[in-house]
Amino acid sequence: MSDGTAGPTADTRPTAGDGGTDGDPESEPTVDDLLDQLETLEETVDEEEEVAKVRDAMRTATKLSRPTVFGRIVHGFDRGDIAEALLGSIIFGVPMLVEGGTQEVGAHLATHPAYLVGTFVVTVAAVVGIVYVADFQDVRVDDPFLGVVPRRLVGVLGVALAVAVLGLTAWGRITWAEPMVALGNVVAALLPMAVGGALGDLLPG
Incomplete structure (x- = not known):
C-alpha cells in the first residue's frame, strides 16, 4: 500500500566513476x-x-x-623557400669553398667514379631524409615533376648545386679544363650544402 510519497529516484548525473567525460x-x-x-x-x-x-x-x-617538431604543414616550393635554402646552403657551404680538403676529396672522387656516384646518392638520400622522413615539418608533395619527383627535393638540390658550381668557380677553387676533377669538387661540396639547404628551408627562422 502506497503512502502517497514519491520513492527515491536514481540520480542520472555523471559521477567520477560512471564514465562521464566532464573534468576527465x-x-x-x-x-x-x-x-x-x-x-x-x-x-x-x-x-x-x-x-x-x-x-x-x-x-x-x-x-x-603524426607529430612534427615544429607543427607546420608545408606545401609547394616558392621564392621564400628558395631564399631559405640558399641561405642554408651558403652557411654550410662556405667552409667547403675555402678549405683545401674539398680539392683533395674532389680529386679522389674524379678517379673513383663509383664513389662519385655513391656520394651523390647519399646527398639525395640525406635531403629526402631531412625533408620527408625526419618530421621537422609536415611536408606535403604537391604537383610533383613527372608525377613522382617532389618539387621541394628538386628545389633544394638545385639551389645547393648552383651554390656549389658558382662558388667553386667564382672563387677559383676549380677549373673546368679538367671536368672530372671539377665535378668531383662539386659533388664533394654539394653534400653539406644540400643538407644546409634542406635545414634552412624547413627550420623556422
Whole structure:
C-alpha cells in the first residue's frame, strides 16, 4: 500500500566513476578513437565508393596524428623557400669553398667514379631524409615533376648545386679544363650544402 510519497529516484548525473567525460581529460576522444570508429565503419560498408571515402578519412586522421617538431604543414616550393635554402646552403657551404680538403676529396672522387656516384646518392638520400622522413615539418608533395619527383627535393638540390658550381668557380677553387676533377669538387661540396639547404628551408627562422 502506497503512502502517497514519491520513492527515491536514481540520480542520472555523471559521477567520477560512471564514465562521464566532464573534468576527465583521459576520457576525451582521441585520434586513435576516431581511427577505431572508422575501422568499424569500414567493415560495415560494402559499396566501393563508400569504402574509398572511409579509407581516405583514415589516411587524413593518421596524418593529423603524426607529430612534427615544429607543427607546420608545408606545401609547394616558392621564392621564400628558395631564399631559405640558399641561405642554408651558403652557411654550410662556405667552409667547403675555402678549405683545401674539398680539392683533395674532389680529386679522389674524379678517379673513383663509383664513389662519385655513391656520394651523390647519399646527398639525395640525406635531403629526402631531412625533408620527408625526419618530421621537422609536415611536408606535403604537391604537383610533383613527372608525377613522382617532389618539387621541394628538386628545389633544394638545385639551389645547393648552383651554390656549389658558382662558388667553386667564382672563387677559383676549380677549373673546368679538367671536368672530372671539377665535378668531383662539386659533388664533394654539394653534400653539406644540400643538407644546409634542406635545414634552412624547413627550420623556422
